[in-house]
Amino acid sequence: MRLPDKFVRTMKSIHKENANEWLRNFDKMVADYEERWELKVQDPFDLSYNFVAPAIRNNGEEVVLKVVLSRKEFLTELETIKRMKGKGMVKLLEYDTEIGVMILERLSPGVMLAEIESDEEAARIASQIMKSLWIAAPVGTNIQTVTDREYSLKRIIQNNPDGFEQISKETLQEALLIFEQLNSEISNPYLLHGDLHHYNILKDGDSWVAIDPKGLIGDREYDVIQYLLNKLPETNVKDTIEKRIDIFVKELNLDKKRLLLRGFSHAVLSTCWTIEDGNYNEAFLSTIDVFNELLSKENISH
Known part of the structure; x- marks a missing residue:
């Protein structure tokens, strides 16, 4: 082979x-x-x-x-x-x-959720998968937590105190402060998929099934972000992300402010990861500005 x-x-x-x-x-x-x-x-x-x-x-x-x-x-x-x-x-x-x-x-036929033409329909299907997957976080586990993600960003900042490539020092610091604040507020953590997006949800008969979990302990809002950052159109990115957010907030009873803050901070971290891996993703970088705009629209300071 x-x-x-x-x-x-x-x-x-x-x-x-x-x-x-x-x-x-x-x-x-x-x-x-x-x-x-x-x-x-x-x-x-x-x-x-x-x-x-x-x-x-x-x-x-x-x-x-x-x-x-x-x-x-x-x-x-x-x-x-x-x-x-x-x-x-x-x-x-x-x-x-x-x-x-x-x-x-x-899984058969194994069609990916990415092949669904309607972005809103796909988001609703994904929301039901999320609802069925999330369970209370187990005790005594070695599964990564959202605090580990915070430490990852902190390490990047320590190694790049003046900014990291296309990401300014101020943006990095903003994202870290958000991570620290949101992580400190978690009282009832969940076991999350950790990498749930259009390519990790497949059709099996009449049902949809998740594959390839990374495993993550944290708040439910965090698990939505990876989906928001994937399979974005070349134009109208902000409208697409905003519609997805509204569907997830409604279907999963999520905190919209928290979700937007998670979106901004994780978009920063994800972009840093792509730079570190040598696979710089300009689409992720652009979503930092998108979440900034959405936070401003909701009059949320950060």
Whole structure:
């Protein structure tokens, strides 16, 4: 099986020598998986940070094989899937924590929410998935929290006290103050998906199902932001985001002020991450201004 060059470069960039060893042993690992779980691995889906491929078991059952090289990310995703079992989350069939492999159900037809033409309809579907997924945060877990996101931004500011590329010092400081304030106000945290957007919600029969949770502990408003930042049109970005926000606020009974503040602060952090990764995303940068405009429209100072 030939792995896409972009995926290989991404793996080497993130995981360094671990990725080199993993890539060298890749064919043998796949053969071991096939023998152990009695399946045949097919050509992979479009790959980003993990190896994910359809597979067919010897009994004809169609499944998905997922291999996560980062042990921390694997354990977090595994725990999140287990805790959200039966709540609009893809089903976990088998797994091995030592080698970071999951066997998941194959969703059919597997159409992504991104393919829904009506943006408002898609947002309503996403809101129902969010409503079904969110549960009270577990005690005694290693899942990341929104405070970890705050620390991530703090680290970026410490390393770039005069601003970070296209983001001014003042904008960075504003975003950090918002993170600190909102995080301090959380009294009843939730277990969130952590990366819920149009490409992580798939059609399964007559239902829609979430995949690829990152797992995050925090307030519900934070989990909406990643959706707001994805699949944006080339024009009328502000109107699109505003309509999505109004749908989420109504359907999920969210705090609009808090959601807008989360949107601004996370847009800053997301843009910083793209700069750090060498994949600078100008669309994320533009959403910083969009959230500023929406905050001004609501007469919310920050």
